[in-house]
Amino acid sequence: MPILHWSPRSPYVRKAMVALHEKGLAASVETVRTHADPMIPHEGLMAINPLSKIPTLELEDGRVLFDSHVVCEWADLEGKGGPQLFPSDPAARLEAERDEALGTGLLDVALPWLVELNMRPEAQRSDQMLDVYRTKMNRVADWLETHAPRLTERPFDIGHLSIGVALCYLDFRFDAEGWRQGRPALAKWHEGFSERPSVKATTFRDDPRPT
Numbered sequence: 001m002p003i004l005h006w007s008p009r010s011p012y013v014r015k016a017m018v019a020l021h022e023k024g025l026a027a028s029v030e031t032v033r034t035h036a037d038p039m040i041p042h043e044g045l046m047a048i049n050p051l052s053k054i055p056t057l058e059l060e061d062g063r064v065l066f067d068s069h070v071v072c073e074w075a076d077l078e079g080k081g082g083p084q085l086f087p088s089d090p091a092a093r094l095e096a097e098r099d100e101a102l103g104t105g106l107l108d109v110a111l112p113w114l115v116e117l118n119m120r121p122e123a124q125r126s127d128q129m130l131d132v133y134r135t136k137m138n139r140v141a142d143w144l145e146t147h148a149p150r151l152t153e154r155p156f157d158i159g160h161l162s163i164g165v166a167l168c169y170l171d172f173r174f175d176a177e178g179w180r181q182g183r184p185a186l187a188k189w190h191e192g193f194s195e196r197p198s199v200k201a202t203t204f205r206d207d208p209r210p211t
């Protein structure tokens with residue numbers, strides 16, 4: 001059985017997990033709790049993924065896949081059912097992948113923001129960077145509010161999955177930022193996203209970290 005290096009705290013892992021559920025593959029992949037700490041590279045993980053990041057998927061034939069985009073693409077190729085996450089039509093695929101990049105990009109803002117807030121010693125914390133993260137988060141959410149009708153019109157794809165998971169992560173770690181305020185169309189779209197069984201089956205939680 002393929003092995004997925006996994007954590008219930010990681011939004012990139014959740015992207016992969018939602019894809020596995022959507023494609024009917026969740027029961028066909030074993031999850032292993034792996035603690036990928038951005039401040040302490042993981043020797044065991046680096047033996048298969050030199051970036052020391054999760055999700056990392058070990059296939060039965062010895063191939064190792066990362067990052068979340070590639071794991072989602074594998075799920076789309078491997079799974080027989082569920083929505084086509086990466087559309088065949090070139091224009092639809094570009095739009096889906098651009099939206100995927102926006103969702104992942106929002107996570108690429110949220111994660112260092114969290115590191116700055118919770119892991120860096122207070123004396124080394126940069127107020128300027130904290131402002132940059134907040135500004136980018138708000139600009140992405142504004143962009144999404146404008147584009148919400150487009151998200152609602154087309155069939156579910158990797159763009160929806162990535163954006164939806166990124167907004168779930170803001171709820172998990174940055175609830176006080178109130179991304180829904182003044183963005184009713186995006187909030188409504190996300191309400192529908194949150195009802196998907198794949199999203200309900202993969203909720204974030206702060207589990208005890210493995211030693």
Ligand SMILES: N[C@@H](CCC(=O)N[C@@H](CS)C(=O)NCC(=O)O)C(=O)O
Nearest residue numbers: 010011012036037038053054067068
């Ligand atoms: N671009 C990667 C990002 C993955 C990532 O940064 N994962 C975090 C966990 S949320 C991680 O492994 N961090 C460890 C590190 O940065 O060393 C993806 O889309 O999978």
